[in-house]
Amino acid sequence: MSVGAAVHGVLRRHVRAMGSVVGVDTDQPVVVLTYDDGPEPPQTERVLDALAERGAHATFFMLSARARRLPWLARAVIAEGHEVALHGIDHRPLSGLTPEEITRRTLDGKAQLEDVAGAPVRWMRPPYGRQSPRAYHAIRRAGVMPVLWGGTSLDSADTTSDGRVASAMRNARPGLILLGHDGRAGAEDGVDDGDIPAFDRGALTARLLAGFAERGLSGTSLERALERGRPRLGAWFA
Ligand SMILES: [Zn+2]
Incomplete structure (x- = not known):
């Protein structure tokens, strides 16, 4: 065995043991939208309306304390066919x-979310x-899988709508997980992350879906993408 093949084998085993979901291997023309x-x-x-208008779905990584304060909204996400996942208490x-x-x-956040939303929680971001x-490993011990991403719409950054769409389209390909x-x-929520850029996130969602549609791609949730695909794992540590 060459040194290269040996290194490759070690890396593959490492990713299997330590891999987070960073994409979906699929032959379906879908991207995974996450919020x-x-x-x-x-x-x-607004995001729910934009998704519904285009028949698209998404995975919502919720803060469980927020979901408990707004149970009707967490339930609306499930009722409209989307997926609820955990971002933390x-x-x-x-x-x-x-x-x-x-x-x-x-474990607590997963239980709280499942209680509020009435649906199983498989993922944690x-x-x-x-x-x-x-x-x-601590996350895995709670029975959920870490999910990261392969592209972003820069919607936390102070940039233009065109800039956000361009950023998302740069990585447009089947199986992309978009942040x-x-x-x-x-x-x-226990932090001070500054002000969020003020813009209509439903309008951005509509533009993103239009951009993906031009490339033959539709937006879906992680659970739906995995019905005809496999999780792509990567070692993601930061
Ligand atoms: Zn966050």
Whole structure:
């Protein structure tokens, strides 16, 4: 065996053992739309309307404390055929928590979300997309899989609508997981992330779906994409 093949074998085993979901291997012309930090009226409702108008679906990585404060909105997401996943009880970065705390909080957040939404929760997106190997294992011990992304609409950044669409289209391909937000974590979520750019997230969703449609792609949730695809794993540590 060549050194290259040996290194490759080690990497493959490492990714199998330590892999987060970073995309979907599929021959279907779909991209996975994801929305973090909600639910948050009225933006979540605007996103839901934009998705419904185009028959698209998405996965919403919710903060479970928010979902408990807004159970009707979490249930509306499920009622419209989307997927609910966990972003945390609140938005505190995992780096400040012990592995035991991460596992317990992930278990609690998952239970809270499942209770509110009435649907199973399979995925967890660590706040800020940051996890250490120890945090990764702590999340897995709670029975959920970390999900990151392969492209972003830059909707947390102060840029133009054209810039956001261009950023998302740069990575447009079947199986892309696109990062987006229907809310913004703040003091009540345990952090101070500053102001969220003020714009209509439903209108951006509509533009993104139009851009993907020009490329023959439709938007769907992770669970729906996996009905005819397999999770693409990558070692993602930050
Ligand atoms: Zn977030």
